[in-house]
Amino acid sequence: MPIRLTIRQLEYFVAAGECGSIAAASQKLNVSSPSISSAITQLELELGLPLFVRQRAQGLKMTEAGKTLAVQALNVLNQATELTRMAGAVSNTVQGPLRLGCLVSFAQIVVSSLRRSFEANYPDVRMSQVELTQNQIFAALRRAEIDLALSYDLNLPPDLEFHLVNELPPFALLSPEHPLAGHDSLTVYDLAVYPMVLLDLPISSDYFLSFFTRAGLSPIISERTRDMAVMRSLVANGFGYSIANFLPLNDLAPDGRPLKFVPITGDVQPIAMGVLSVPGSTSSGTHAAFVDHCRAQLT
Structure with missing residues (x-):
């Protein structure tokens, strides 16, 4: 009988492993703890392997099987994100969810109005935002936890793309x-x-x-x-x-x-402000439209 896994199960499993507890993963994903616990239990039953050792005082600890699965699960989640981007590029539509990371300085001044005007122009887009430090933005993009980020061109790693919006003296x-x-x-x-x-x-x-x-x-x-x-x-x-x-x-x-x-x-x-993404992300109609919108509003 073939093993049946879902993207959601893998997402909950990876989050629980990274956070070290069901409660912390629940807060990170904004999903109830029972939902995450149930998904992990179903995953273990499907695979016939324990993925975590449950320790009351110390939370969750991955088994060796869990560590092996976590590496592959991250690959699957990244590939699923890329498939979504490709689908958006093919359809060239501006729609669906858009998860935006931003430095705190942007969040206080421009992000709310930027979101409001973008959603007014593209009512089929549903935006969410999270405030992060620069290094947290890098990590969140790589883990596909956010789609784009408003940031500065400071200490940028070579595996991410920076789309210039404006220079600020x-x-x-x-x-x-x-x-x-x-x-x-x-x-x-x-x-x-x-x-x-x-x-x-x-x-x-x-x-x-x-x-x-x-x-x-x-x-x-x-x-x-x-x-x-x-x-x-x-x-x-x-x-x-x-x-x-x-x-x-x-x-x-x-x-x-x-x-x-x-x-x-x-x-x-001056410091360069722009939109940070993984390579190829702005081939998506939604992502490209947001970069253009930032340039129109913030230049």
Whole structure:
């Protein structure tokens, strides 16, 4: 009798193995724990092999058979995703689900309006989003957990494709009372003598700090935060200046205090914003349409 497996069973099995527990896989996939548990049990019965050792205190541990199956299951899931992309390319239609990953900085400012306008133009598309760090975006694309990602061209691996949308020059955020707030432009030499509030996100922080390193300077980092809203509030309340590339929609911090934005000139490189994908992804009509929509809306 042939073995009957489903893509859903393999997806739940791989997620449980990566997360180490049914509960964590349930949260990751937004699927009930009993559904995941039942799928794994059915998979084990179909194969006639135990895939996990259930440990009350330590969650799930893969058996050797489970580890072998997990490698093949990932291949099958990736191939299934590619088949879906090919089908979309053949039909050249803009429809179906579109899972978007995005850096936190984009999620706060542009993603909601970008989704709304894209879905208004293409009502047969159902978008979802997840906020990730740069390295998490790379991993999620490779595991086919997301289809596309809004990101920067920082530390990009060679196995992913970057589709340029816009180039964003850096600027300094200052409170109106800051001694440099009245300047039309600033250099890192102007900024280096004042306290800095560093937006301490992975990879992005290295980019900001490289401005000073190239000039042989060391910034005075007085505060660090991974949250853009917190960063703006700290700046507006006089804890220091900060640097960013994406202008907020208004000149107010979350607590209502005003901010000033001053361009940074000199040996500072703009950062490229774009859509990141696995190779060949934008042959899909839906994916290509989203890249074009980003260029129309964000340029």
